[in-house]
Amino acid sequence: MFTQVKTYYPFIGPHDPCPPIRVKTYQTPPQLYIPFQQPNLPQFHLSEALKRGTLWPALYSPYEGRP
Template sequence: MFSQRKFYTPYTSPTDPCPPIEVKSYETPPQLYLGFQPPCLPQYASAKEALHRGTLWPALYSPYESPYKRGDTGE
């Protein structure tokens, strides 16, 4: 399984007057990992659940996880 949250370390200048953010993060959408939509892709059983999730296919569902909730400083 892949992680939709990616992390990187930006360049920090030694002369920067602001405290550096050592690790930044961003999220990638699941469409990047799917490529072409395969035939007979499983769907949610009910329309109510699909509307709640915002997509008809579970493979394209991507819940937003706040980087601040997990302790990551984010951007």
């Protein structure tokens, strides 16, 4: 199983004037993990597909804004 949220640890120099952010995260789009569209992929119901913006659950990526 893949995860769309990746984390990394930036370099913190000994003379950085700002307080360090220990862990940074970023999100990758789901189409990076699907090399081609396979036949017979599961599909959302049409009303659900309109709400989510895609017909296929494998290509759905929820937006999680910052608090």
